[in-house]
Amino acid sequence: MKDAKNETITDSEWEVMRAIWTMGQTTSRELIDAMNQLQGWSDSTTKTLLHRLINKGAVAQSGTSRPFVFKPIVGEKESMAAAATDLFDHMCAMRAGSTIAGVIKTRELSQADIAELQAILTEKAKTAPEQVQCNCLPGHHMCEEVEEHGQ
Numbered sequence: 036m037k038d039a040k041n042e043t044i045t046d047s048e049w050e051v052m053r054a055i056w057t058m059g060q061t062t063s064r065e066l067i068d069a070m071n072q073l074q075g076w077s078d079s080t081t082k083t084l085l086h087r088l089i090n091k092g093a094v095a096q097s098g099t100s101r102p103f104v105f106k107p108i109v110g111e112k113e114s115m116a117a118a119a120t121d122l123f124d125h126m127c128a129m130r131a132g133s134t135i136a137g138v139i140k141t142r143e144l145s146q147a148d149i150a151e152l153q154a155i156l157t158e159k160a161k162t163a164p165e166q167v168q169c170n171c172l173p174g175h176h177m178c179e180e181v182e183e184h185g186q
């Protein structure tokens with residue numbers, strides 16, 4: 036996974052970012068307590084992850100004396116969007132639709148989410164092609180064959 040600045044963010048680092056985004060800003064003590072409560076992580080685990088996120092430019096330290104305050108530099112929405120784009124970029128174009136369908140099936144969505152999705156789909160249906168072309172290895176037809184057998 037990558038953040039909005041195209042840096043790879045690990046699963047553990049994502050959990051720390053989620054906490055920081057939710058809190059808006061945090062001291063290392065508050066963050067350590069939060070991650071201990073949420074994940075059962077030790078002080079040193081959270082401190083290590085926080086410093087990696089600072090080095091990756093995802094979090095900034097402000098203030099000149101203790102306790103330092105830490106704030107997210109990358110936004111939650113843009114980071115989620117970048118991570119989702121990254122995931123789909125690694126996937127056969129033919130598979131994107133069924134993958135999205137699977138995500139929609141298994142996730143809880145609000146009435147507003149569903150209304151938005153329906154509006155987007157109605158709009159997309161106006162110009163959608165009959166079939167999305169595979170963008171894997173040219174000259175190989177594995178993706179299409181699997182698709183035809185009802186995968």
Ligand SMILES: [Zn+2]
Nearest residue numbers: 127169171178
């Ligand atoms: Zn393919």
